[in-house]
Amino acid sequence: MAPAKASRPLLATLAGCLLLLQLTIPAVQCAPSASALGRRALLQDIEQQATKKPKNDIPMAPKDVLQQSLFAANLSALAYPGTLLTSNSDVENTYTSPDSFQQYATALAAATASFSSHAPTFVQRLSQSFRHPETSARFLYAFVLPTNDATYVAFRGTDLTGYFDINAGASTGEDANSLQTPFSYGGAAAGNVHSGFLLSLTDVNVDSYNNDSFPNSISAYTELVAAIKAAQAAVGPSVPIILTGHSLGAAQASLAGFMLSRDGFSNLRLATFGCPQIGDAEWAAAFNATLGSSTMAWWNMADPVVQVPNIDEDPGCGNFGSHTDGSCVQNWFTVATRYRIDTVNSNMRCGKPSGSFAVCDSRSDSKFPANTLSCYTDVDLKTAFLSTDHYISHYIANLQACVTAAGGN
Numbered sequence: 387m388a389p390a391k392a393s394r395p396l397l398a399t400l401a402g403c404l405l406l407l408q409l410t411i412p413a414v415q416c417a418p419s420a421s422a423l424g425r426r427a428l429l430q431d432i433e434q435q436a437t438k439k440p441k442n443d444i445p446m447a448p449k450d451v452l453q454q455s456l457f458a459a460n461l462s463a464l465a466y467p468g469t470l471l472t473s474n475s476d477v478e479n480t481y482t483s484p485d486s487f488q489q490y491a492t493a494l495a496a497a498t499a500s501f502s503s504h505a506p507t508f509v510q511r512l513s514q515s516f517r518h519p520e521t522s523a524r525f526l527y528a529f530v531l532p533t534n535d536a537t538y539v540a541f542r543g544t545d546l547t548g549y550f551d552i553n554a555g556a557s558t559g560e561d562a563n564s565l566q567t568p569f570s571y572g573g574a575a576a577g578n579v580h581s582g583f584l585l586s587l588t589d590v591n592v593d594s595y596n597n598d599s600f601p602n603s604i605s606a607y608t609e610l611v612a613a614i615k616a617a618q619a620a621v622g623p624s625v626p627i628i629l630t631g632h633s634l635g636a637a638q639a640s641l642a643g644f645m646l647s648r649d650g651f652s653n654l655r656l657a658t659f660g661c662p663q664i665g666d667a668e669w670a671a672a673f674n675a676t677l678g679s680s681t682m683a684w685w686n687m688a689d690p691v692v693q694v695p696n697i698d699e700d701p702g703c704g705n706f707g708s709h710t711d712g713s714c715v716q717n718w719f720t721v722a723t724r725y726r727i728d729t730v731n732s733n734m735r736c737g738k739p740s741g742s743f744a745v746c747d748s749r750s751d752s753k754f755p756a757n758t759l760s761c762y763t764d765v766d767l768k769t770a771f772l773s774t775d776h777y778i779s780h781y782i783a784n785l786q787a788c789v790t791a792a793g794g795n
Contacts, residue, residue, distance in 0.1 A: 444728050447737035449792040455682055455725070455736075456785040458538075458630040458657035463778045464494055465529060465542035465635060481525045494529065502533040504620055507613040512602045527586075527606050528631075528638070532617035536628045536655075539614065539642070541635030543660075543778070560586045561634055561662075564695045566716050569669055572648030577668030578716075580695070583637045587645070607645060614651070626653040632778040633691055636661030636683070640673070647676050656681040659781045660691050663718040674723070681723045686775035686784065687730045727784045729775055736788035 447455075463469045468477045470493040479486030495505045506529040528541045544557040563582030568575060571588070587607040614627060627646070631639035636658035643656050654677060661683055665673070685692045695718055728735045774780055789795070 444726050444735040444739050445737050446735055446788065446792055447725060449789065449794045451682065451725075452736060452785060452789045452792055453794050455657050455684060456782065456789055458628065458682075459632075459659055459684075459778065459782045459785055461531075461538055461540045462543070462630050462632040462635060462659055463782060464497060465526065465540040465631065466545055466778070467526060468545070470494060470497060487526075490526075498531055501535075502531055504532045504617075506531045507616060509606055509609045509613060511606060528610060528635070530610070530613040530617050532621040532625075534621060534625070536626045537614060537617040537621065539610070539627065539629045539639070541629070541631030541638045541642070543631060543633030543635035557634060564716075566666060569665065571645050576644075576672035577666045577670070579641065579665035579669050580637065580662075583634070583641055583664060586634075587638060587641055607642065610642060611646070611649065614646075624653070626655050627651060628655045628657065630657045630659075631661075632659045632781070633662070633776065637664050640664055640677075640681075640683075643677055643681075644673050654680060656683070658682070659684045659778060660686065660689050660776050662691050662694055666716070666718065678723050682725055683723055684725045684727065684736075684781060684785070686727045686780060688773040689775040690773070691776050727781070727788070729773075729780075729784060734784065734787050734791065736785060 446452075467480045467490045471477050471480065471490055476486060476489065480490045481487075491506070491508065498506065508529050509527045511525055511527045525545075526542050528539060531538045531540070544561055560582040563580075563585065565581050566578035567581040567584060569577060569579045569584065587610075588605050590602045590605050618625075629639040629643045629646075631637075639656055639658055640661060641664065643654050647654055656677060658681070664670075695716070724739070725737060726739050
């Protein structure tokens with residue numbers, strides 16, 4: 387939930403505070419003061435709320451859904467070279483040395499050999515060093531792995547390890563370039579999406595936000611399509627295509643899935659973890675109509691990344707963090723098929739919420755247009771940013787706990 391704002395109506399503020407108390411989320415300060423509302427009446431309301439069963443609940447997902455999601459989460463983790471290479475110098479060298487990247491490729495093939503007889507195909511991007519502009523390197527963008535059951539596509543998320551000047555710079559540049567741009571790939575216009583996420587797929591310059599001087603010969607999406615077609619040739623076109631990714635990789639998987647559907651690919655499925663908001667209401671509606679029923683978008687309850695960008699904290703706007711003049715108001719929505727993991731309350735549960743855990747703040751004053759929505763989780767941003775719920779390792783551990791609880795392995 388968004389922190390309480392002085393501009394909110396009194397009842398809305400009180401309702402928000404009571405909901406937080408109801409969900410036993412600590413360290414949230416609510417305004418106005420109890421004395422202004424009548425201390426006795428407020429305490430009675432809190433006592434009544436405490437005795438009621440929370441209306442929001444997370445029924446446990448079916449065991450097969452949990453097992454499929456856990457498998458996809460592990461693949462998403464393998465898209466980070468640091469998952470398989472324990473030495474920091476080895477991770478750094480994967481971006482500058484072909485031999486070191488081959489070390490990662492060999493380790494990945496070994497890690498996936500138990501369920502695939504095929505070696506993964508890599509989509510890599512050329513970038514340049516911020517510190518040494520004359521040098522360049524290719525870093526991992528995604529890998530495609532054909533199996534007898536599915537063709538898996540795992541996107542790497544923002545990577546702050548390894549060769550920082552190259553890899554982290556390119557990743558964070560994509561993350562921060564959040565000014566919305568129209569989406570019309572392969573068909574009719576479908577709202578607006580995050581510029582950095584889209585350009586990372588479609589632009590030959592991976593650092594498209596600053597027009598780097600080391601362009602790739604083709605876009606990541608073109609290279610990705612070629613890898614998927616090669617995988618289908620190996621295992622047949624009837625097996626599903628399952629796209630997965632964590633963080634930035636989750637956003638790229640979602641956009642790529644929508645683009646693949648417009649290019650005639652069928653039997654597409656998605657499993658994403660910690661996915662940020664990608665586009666506006668029109669784009670979200672188009673995505674949900676196409677892939678909503680085949681998407682499992684997992685969200686740890688206190689993961690801050692799934693809350694951004696939003697209307698208050700949007701780096702795509704020039705007045706980031708304030709928006710006092712209302713000059714940049716972007717509506718952000720996301721996929722409807724959210725699966726939540728309760729990491730706040732004592733009972734670990736993973737599944738689709740029976741109620742809505744997202745709270746939207748409607749602005750209607752003179753600085754913001756009516757019906758402008760900004761969605762938050764039921765954990766305030768400050769609390770969320772102090773948590774570790776975004777780590778892919780935490781998604782894996784939580785899903786494993788839920789699989790075990792559901793009677794699986």
